[in-house]
Amino acid sequence: MSLLDTLYREGALRTIDHALAQALRRLDRDTPDWVLAAAALASQAIAHGHAAFDPSRPWLLSDAAIDWPPAEEWLAALRDSRWIAAPADGAVAHRDAPLVLERGLLYLRRYREYERRLAAGLRRIAASAPPAPDLAALAPLFAALFPNARDDDRQARAAAVALLQSLLLATGGPGTGKTTTIARLLVLLIAQARVEGAEPPRIALAAPTGRAAERMAESLRAAASRLRDLDGVDTTLCEALPVEASTLHRLLGSVPDSPRFRHDASRPLPFDIVVVDEASMVDLPLMCKLVEAVADGARLILLGDRDQLPSVEAGDVLAAIVDAAGEDDGLPLALAERLRPLLGDALPVQPDPTPLGAYRVHLRRGYRQAESLELAPLAEATRAGDADAVLALLRGGRLAGVHFHEDVHDPLSGNGRELLLPTWRALAGAADPLEALALAARLRLLTALRDGGQGAAPLNARIEEALAGAHRPPYFHGRLLLITENSYRHGLFNGDIGVCLRADASARPAGAREQEGSAATTVAWFAGGSDGVRGFHPSALPAHGGAFAMTVHKAQGSEFDSVWLQLPRQDARHLSRELLYTGMTRARQSLHIAASEPVLRQALSRHAARVSGLAWRLGG
Ligand SMILES: Nc1ncnc2c1ncn2[C@@H]1O[C@H](COP(=O)(O)OP(=O)(O)OP(=O)(O)O)[C@@H](O)[C@H]1O
Numbered sequence: 201m202s203l204l205d206t207l208y209r210e211g212a213l214r215t216i217d218h219a220l221a222q223a224l225r226r227l228d229r230d231t232p233d234w235v236l237a238a239a240a241l242a243s244q245a246i247a248h249g250h251a252a253f254d255p256s257r258p259w260l261l262s263d264a265a266i267d268w269p270p271a272e273e274w275l276a277a278l279r280d281s282r283w284i285a286a287p288a289d290g291a292v293a294h295r296d297a298p299l300v301l302e303r304g305l306l307y308l309r310r311y312r313e314y315e316r317r318l319a320a321g322l323r324r325i326a327a328s329a330p331p332a333p334d335l336a337a338l339a340p341l342f343a344a345l346f347p348n349a350r351d352d353d354r355q356a357r358a359a360a361v362a363l364l365q366s367l368l369l370a371t372g373g374p375g376t377g378k379t380t381t382i383a384r385l386l387v388l389l390i391a392q393a394r395v396e397g398a399e400p401p402r403i404a405l406a407a408p409t410g411r412a413a414e415r416m417a418e419s420l421r422a423a424a425s426r427l428r429d430l431d432g433v434d435t436t437l438c439e440a441l442p443v444e445a446s447t448l449h450r451l452l453g454s455v456p457d458s459p460r461f462r463h464d465a466s467r468p469l470p471f472d473i474v475v476v477d478e479a480s481m482v483d484l485p486l487m488c489k490l491v492e493a494v495a496d497g498a499r500l501i502l503l504g505d506r507d508q509l510p511s512v513e514a515g516d517v518l519a520a521i522v523d524a525a526g527e528d529d530g531l532p533l534a535l536a537e538r539l540r541p542l543l544g545d546a547l548p549v550q551p552d553p554t555p556l557g558a559y560r561v562h563l564r565r566g567y568r569q570a571e572s573l574e575l576a577p578l579a580e581a582t583r584a585g586d587a588d589a590v591l592a593l594l595r596g597g598r599l600a601g602v603h604f605h606e607d608v609h610d611p612l613s614g615n616g617r618e619l620l621l622p623t624w625r626a627l628a629g630a631a632d633p634l635e636a637l638a639l640a641a642r643l644r645l646l647t648a649l650r651d652g653g654q655g656a657a658p659l660n661a662r663i664e665e666a667l668a669g670a671h672r673p674p675y676f677h678g679r680l681l682l683i684t685e686n687s688y689r690h691g692l693f694n695g696d697i698g699v700c701l702r703a704d705a706s707a708r709p710a711g712a713r714e715q716e717g718s719a720a721t722t723v724a725w726f727a728g729g730s731d732g733v734r735g736f737h738p739s740a741l742p743a744h745g746g747a748f749a750m751t752v753h754k755a756q757g758s759e760f761d762s763v764w765l766q767l768p769r770q771d772a773r774h775l776s777r778e779l780l781y782t783g784m785t786r787a788r789q790s791l792h793i794a795a796s797e798p799v800l801r802q803a804l805s806r807h808a809a810r811v812s813g814l815a816w817r818l819g820g
Contacts, residue, residue, distance in 0.1 A: 203237040203269070212262035217243040224283055224298075234269055235281045239299055242306045246514045250811035251315055251484055252305035260811065263773060271304075278306060285309070290316060290817065305813055311514060312813075314488040319817035321491030322521065325500050326367045326559055333363055335541045337395045338388060342542050344432030345384040350544035357547070358561035359385040360539045361531070363392070368501045369479075369560040371522055373579060374759075374785045375568030378503045379416065382475055383423035385501075387437045389473065394437075401472040405445035408481040408511075410686070410693025412757030414727070416477040417445040447693060448476065448486060449686060452493055461489055468495035478757050479504035484515030484814075507583045508782045509808055512753055516810035524818035525560035526550075532558050555819035572789045573601035582781045587804040591797060601787075605794040609654060609769045611645055611749075612662055616764060616794065620645060621666055623762075624748055627699060628667075628678030633725035633733040636699040640680055644760040645749040646783045647768075648775050648803075654768045656754075660746030675700045675722040675738040682747035682754065683726075690742055691728060695754055697747050698726040700738060752783040763787035767795035767803065775803035 201209075208218050220243050221236040242253040244261055254260065255278070256271035269277075278284050278301050285297035293300045293309055300312040307315075342360070343349060349356035354372075358381050362368040372378055386403060393400050405420065407413040424441045427433055451469065453462030463469045474494055476482065479502040482490070494500045502518065510516035530536070530548030535558050539547065550557055566576050578599060581589035594604035605615060612620070623643045630636035645663075649655040668676040675681075683696040692698075703723045723735040752765075765783040767775070780803055784791055795803075 202233040203266075204233055204240060206266060207237055207240065207262070207264075210262065210264035210266065212264055212266070213240050213244055214247060217241070217247075220298075228282065231281070231283065232277055234274055234277045235283065238274065238278055238306050239283065242299055242308050245811065246308065246311060249510060249512065249514055249516070249808075251311050251514050252307040252811050252813060254305055254811045256304065257811070260809075275301070275304060290319075292316070303813055303816065305811060307813075311484065314484050315812070315814050315817060318484065318488040318491055318517070319814060321488065321494070322367065322556075322818060324496075325491065325494055325498075326365070326556065328366050328497055329364065330366055330497065330499065333392050334395055335363075335539075338363070338392060339541055340432065341388060341391050344430055345387065345427075349542060350546060352543075352546050352548065354561055354563045354565070355381040355384070356543060357531070357539075358563065359388060360542045361535070361559065361561055362499065362501060363388060363542075364535065364538060365559060366497070366499045367556075367559045368499070369518075369521060369525060369556075370501065370503050370563065371506050371518070371560070372563030373505055373507065373566060373576075373583075375566045376563035377565075377567050378563060379419035379477070380423045380426075380567075381563070382501060382503065383420055383427060383441060386441055386473070386475075387427060387433065389499075390437050390440045391434075400440055402470060403442045403473045403475070404451055404469065404471040405442050405475050405477070406448045406451040407445060407477040407757065408448055408486070409478070409695045409757045410447050410691075411695045411697075412478040412481070413445040413447050415757065415759070417443060420445070445477070447686070448482065448490060450688065452489060454688065459485070461493065463493040464489065465492045467493075469493045469498070471495070471498060473499045473501065475501045475503065477503045480506060480508045480518040481511050481756055482515075482517055483511035483513035484517055484812075485513070487515065487517045505785075507778060508785070509753060509756060509776075509778045510810055514810075515814075516808075516812055517814065519810075520812050520814035521556065521818060522560060523815040524554060525556040526554040573787060573791065574599040575602065575784065575787065575791065578602060578791075579781060579785055582777055582784065582804065585777045585804045585807075587801045590800065590804060594793060601790040603790070603792045605792060607796045608794040609796075611654075611659065611764055611766045611794055612666065616792075619643075619762075619792070620748075620764060621663070624663065624667055624678070624680070627680070630678075630699075630701070633699065633701055633723075633735065636678075636701060637697075637725060637727055637733065640697055640699050640747075642761045643764070644755060644758075644762075644786070645764045645766060646752050646755055646786065647749055647766050648752060648779055648783075649768055649772060650751050652768065654766050656749040656751050657745070659749040659766075663748040664746060673722075675724065677702045677722065680747035681724055681738075681741070681744045682750055683742060683744050684754075685743040687742035690736065690740075691734070692726060692736075692742055695757060696726055697758075698724045698736075698741075698744075700724050752779050752786075755786050756782055759786050759788050761788050762790045762792070764792040764794065767793075767799050769796070769799070771799050771802040773806075774808070775799065776806045776808040777804050778808040779803065 221240040346356035
């Protein structure tokens with residue numbers, strides 16, 4: 201049997217992947233089977249989050265026992281194919297070929313172009329240094345904002361780098377002060393404009409999801425209010441900080457039924473500074489479009505945690521950019537020299553910097569109050585994939601707020617049941633929607649999978665039955681909902697959480713949109729609006745599902761007071777250390793991990809690795 205047929209029969213291909221190969225065969229009956237199979241796999245690779253298919257690692261796409269062609273012979277067959285372009289590094293691929301082979305990776309042409317354009321866009325921004333600021337004039341304010349600047353403070357380094365350059369990649373785990381640093385940097389840039397008698401900079405704050413954008417705006421407002429207490433900082437500078445953030449889609453201007461945006465290279469964003477939070481969640485096509493839409497001379501600041509799960513869609517863009525930048529050991533000598541008036545002499549210097557090495561700063565020190573939850577050692581061991589350390593920390597039971605439920609596979613039995621259900625039952629007793637939404641943020645059951653025994657979907661069904669019975673109405677009083685698509689019309693976004701409450705509750709605020717003719721029904725409430733809540737009739741909502749349990753993927757960009765992280769009974773290919781790390785770092789006050797040793801070990805041994813050529817394109 202041909203390789204293509206074997207792959208299809210083994211379920212390794214989707215219909216659309218198979219159809220691509222079939223189309224090539226129809227156009228040229230002599231197309232070799234290995235080329236057809238590779239074309240189908242290049243299409244399938246996107247669904248797995250890769251930017252391309254790597255013929256030397258085909259098993260990344262399928263666990264089936266397949267007799268894969270030897271990589272060298274496979275690549276030779278691909279090089280000979282009329283369907284596959286092989287442009288020189290970085291050159292535009294010929295439009296006639298649907299596929300591109302480059303450095304041993306087979307791309308769908310469009311994804312190779314996204315990578316190429318993204319790399320070119322980042323290089324363009326990096327190369328366009330802003331006019332040199334008057335560092336002597338800014339130095340007193342800089343010292344007030346960053347009192348430890350001369351002791352190799354990373355936050356100060358990040359801000360200083362962004363004063364002199366147009367691109368900044370500021371990475372760091374939760375609570376390392378990414379938002380605090382950006383608030384201070386923005387104050388400096390506003391002050392710089394005042395010193396120069398220029399208009400204040402136009403600043404855009406954005407994040408990949410609505411929830412992440414809300415959190416970003418909240419954090420920035422909190423950081424701004426803390427700044428007012430600092431001596432030597434003019435409060436009118438803090439008042440000029442932006443207070444709202446939008447989704448990237450809204451920033452770029454979605455065009456209905458089109459992959460294009462209103463803003464692109466020909467109609468760039470009307471901002472001098474674009475700050476993007478949760479950059480690890482941004483996929484390759486979106487990052488490409490964002491970078492191209494940043495105006496010439498404008499600054500781009502990417503904030504994120506590279507140890508988190510990569511975006512669901514293709515790319516592992518932040519990780520690739522950070523890899524290209526190399527280890528963050530210091531700054532290139534020339535830059536360190538220029539920054540001496542702000543950072544002093546203690547700054548480490550990179551002897552042999554990569555092209556992006558001057559733009560990346562990794563924040564290491566966690567500042568969040570850790571009295572109730574001592575997560576840092578566990579997060580660090582998870583990040584490093586050190587299974588012995590993770591198990592010792594979990595079993596030792598000495599980390600405040602961290603609880604290990606070894607070999608518990610059903611979160612709705614025993615301790616889990618006692619912890620989880622009462623919190624959710626309390627939703628039905630909330631006095632008003634605001635209180636219900638605050639209760640909703642207290643606790644989340646996070647799963648690795650959507651389906652299957654320990655998946656979010658069946659767990660939600662069981663929780664809902666436990667709360668409201670087998671014959672419950674679909675939108676019962678106290679049900680939590682998770683929005684699963686973006687709807688600009690509603691102002692509701694993928695990942696938003698709402699709570700259903702009976703509309704006859706006397707506390708119903710004005711503004712609930714009732715379906716015409718319905719009597720006392722249920723209103724689904726979401727955060728936002730001038731009253732702090734917005735009500736919708738459930739039947740008018742965009743796509744949604746249950747939200748008591750949700751996948752770690754969906755929870756990215758959100759935080760909860762307590763998290764129960766449930767791993768499956770058996771290993772699954774997409775369990776990874778990034779998934780564990782992302783799940784555990786969603787917790788603010790207490791974390792429960794339910795897992796068995798073998799599954800934990802397997803998960804920690806695996807990276808959520810993505811095939812991508814972005815790092816080499818950026819010169820890493
Ligand atoms: N240099 C600092 N000195 C003292 N406290 C700090 C400092 N930097 C940040 N913090 C505090 O640490 C907490 C987290 O800061 P911040 O929200 O900026 O971190 P973050 O990296 O943006 O977090 P997240 O990953 O949740 O987005 C805040 O309470 C902030 O006040």
